[in-house]
Amino acid sequence: MAAAVFALGLPAPARAEEAPREIKLDYAYYSPESLVIKKFGWLEEEFKPDGITVKWVLSQGSNRALEYLNSGSSDFASTSGISALVSRANGQPVKTVYIFNTQEASTLLVAKDSTITSVPELKGKKVAATKGTDPFFFLLRALNAHGLNKNDVQIVHLQHPEGRTALERGDVDAWAGLDPFIAATELEAGSKTIYRNPAFSSYGYLNTTDTFIAKYPQHLQRVLNVYERARLWILAHPDEAIAIVAEASKQSEPVIRQQFTRANFTKAIPDEQHLGTLKATAPLLLQEEIVRKGTDLDTYIGELVDDRFARVAVETQAKAKGQ
Incomplete structure (x- = not known):
């Protein structure tokens, strides 16, 4: 996996990558992948051989998810794209690395x-x-x-x-x-x-920080490989996924089935569709003074997304399935 990470264009460290003692992630009822991963213990399984513990924190919205990320309570945040952009523009080192749902969000x-x-x-x-x-x-x-x-x-x-x-x-x-x-x-x-x-809608972005990417690129890649495993599992097992979300959110299965009519799990790599809605919303963010007057949002949109790890995750899982 190290070779795959360095192939992304990241500089190879002079010594073995430092390992975190704990990886902290949020889970959210609007992120079915997070619920599937948590239910099956896939991340705990992934990192147990390394002695790395996994900690989960519930996010009830993008605002809470970003609070946890920016305070260090979580290493990953499940948010809308606009929320991530505003946070980045306001000086937080938020970096989008994966798309968990191209859904009709509201x-x-x-x-x-x-x-x-x-x-x-x-x-x-x-x-x-x-x-x-x-x-x-x-x-x-x-x-x-x-x-x-x-x-x-x-x-x-x-x-x-x-x-x-x-x-x-x-x-x-x-x-x-x-x-x-x-x-x-x-x-x-x-x-x-x-x-x-x-x-x-500005869709479901999985974010980490500039620091986590720089310090733990291999561990980040392993997290995204598990997210990609969950995304493909949801596509192959929608009824079971609905049952998992229903159980976690304490909603009925008919409610979650209705939710899934607005969900789209076919894209994991941030692309022009996802960035397009950010660009379309940028003038409104300035007009409504959601960001500081004169903020160059085009620059921040360019800085926000790092799709290299998502691309490797998609390729890795496709090879694992023999596709």
Whole structure:
């Protein structure tokens, strides 16, 4: 594996790569790969011979995942692409190394009995969203597409599960949701989607840091090889994957099956589709002052992604399967 890593263009160390005592990862209900890996103990199995322990921390949204990454509580963060970009632009050493889901990440929902049917009708209304996550940026893009901005609505900042609860209780007029909570409120409470646009999603990015890449490239590669194993396993065993996500998230299997209708596990390597939505959202991030005025977001988009390890992971698993 060392040869494969150096073939990526990374400098060969003068001595054997230092090994971490522990590898810390997040798991999230919006990242089925993480749940599959955790369920089967594949990373523990991978690193046990080296005496390296694996620690898991639950991320309930991109904002939390990035907090853990940037504080050192985790070495990996499962986030939306926009969230990773904003973090990078704000000075954090976030680096995207893998795509875990090219999914439709968010929709705008209202309660079952709501008379609201369109985005313009949200003007002056309360809308729940989790700041710093894909649904939050989805909301901004949806408003912008309809001639509105964040000041035209009252954004109530709640974590995703609380946003669902607030919608169903009538505490807010709409909610920019995230699966599996979108699927749960659709099936269990009759909540209605009033706006969807898959092109406004920024997809599921697996991130680490510049430091981890520089210090532990071989260990990073082994983590991504396991992620790729999980992605292929999900594609081959969707029903079993749905059962695993349902068990972990404490949602019903019909809810997770609904979630999977918006999921796409066919791409692991960041490509122009993923970067395109970042570029399309960049002007809005400046306009809404999500990043500092004058920030050169094109530069940060170029710095954000390192796809070399994902490419090796895809090739490694394809060879293992004889493809």
